[in-house]
Amino acid sequence: MNRRAPWVLVLPALLGLAFLVLPLAGLLLRAPWSTLGTRLARPEILDALRLSLISATLATLLCLLMGVPLAWVLGRVDFPGRRLVRALVTVPLVLPPVVGGVALLLALGRNGLAGRWLDRWFGVTLPFTTAGVVLAEAFVALPFLVISVEGAVRAADLRYEDAAATLGASRWTTFRRVTLPLIAPGVGAGAVLCWARALGEFGATITFAGNFPGRTQTMPLAVYLALENDPQAAIVLSLVLLAVSVVVLAGLRGRWVS
Numbered sequence: 001m002n003r004r005a006p007w008v009l010v011l012p013a014l015l016g017l018a019f020l021v022l023p024l025a026g027l028l029l030r031a032p033w034s035t036l037g038t039r040l041a042r043p044e045i046l047d048a049l050r051l052s053l054i055s056a057t058l059a060t061l062l063c064l065l066m067g068v069p070l071a072w073v074l075g076r077v078d079f080p081g082r083r084l085v086r087a088l089v090t091v092p093l094v095l096p097p098v099v100g101g102v103a104l105l106l107a108l109g110r111n112g113l114a115g116r117w118l119d120r121w122f123g124v125t126l127p128f129t130t131a132g133v134v135l136a137e138a139f140v141a142l143p144f145l146v147i148s149v150e151g152a153v154r155a156a157d158l159r160y161e162d163a164a165a166t167l168g169a170s171r172w173t174t175f176r177r178v179t180l181p182l183i184a185p186g187v188g189a190g191a192v193l194c195w196a197r198a199l200g201e202f203g204a205t206i207t208f209a210g211n212f213p214g215r216t217q218t219m220p221l222a223v224y225l226a227l228e229n230d231p232q233a234a235i236v237l238s239l240v241l242l243a244v245s246v247v248v249l250a251g252l253r254g255r256w257v258s
Contacts, residue, residue, distance in 0.1 A: 101207025152186020
């Protein structure tokens with residue numbers, strides 16, 4: 001049955017839609033389309049794009065390495081304090097990114113809780129390096145992966161794992177050959193969301209890794225810097241990030257969400 005929505009709901013809904021679409025329309029209308037290719041070919045923009053793609057990909061791989069086992073433990077193992085652990089995992093979702101960067105400095109900086117030992121024993125300094133960019137992006141993006149994968153783990157049918165165990169498969173074989181294929185859509189969706197979040201990270205990156213061209217300056221940081229010196233370049237960089245966001249959303253809807 002076709003229901004007609006009351007105007008008291010339609011009008012605010014239209015205002016909300018306009019509020020979301022208007023800034024994007026402004027970005028598209030003010031874009032320097034005639035010089036877009038030339039601006040995208042500038043060395044500083046290519047360096048920022050290259051660093052963003054590499055760091056976001058490395059951060060996603062790091063999140064997969066840590067996040068899939070963590071999500072499996074949260075979804076399958078009943079242990080004291082599981083709710084507290086789940087709450088700690090989701091803290092970066094609500095934590096202001098700048099605060100996350102400060103926390104990373106206090107933990108992994110030269111005088112940080114773990115950073116001082118890394119510097120003293122191994123000579124490893126993480127702040128204001130490309131590795132610092134990867135760690136900052138992984139810190140803010142990891143919860144997206146864990147939440148997505150944990151949901152997939154909880155929804156997976158345990159009967160397949162029980163059947164594999166009955167047939168003599170070890171726990172590792174069962175996880176690798178049965179559990180992972182079952183949760184693959186959740187892992188894929190979480191990885192894409194994680195990558196997109198890492199690509200757009202700003203606050204934690206600039207606080208923990210700085211804004212050094214060619215070394216730590218990612219696309220969002222380049223947008224921030226270009227707003228002061230070259231607004232047209234900032235628009236071009238914003239268009240690239242917008243295009244990536246649209247591709248990610250389209251891929252999620254077409255391949256995993258549906």
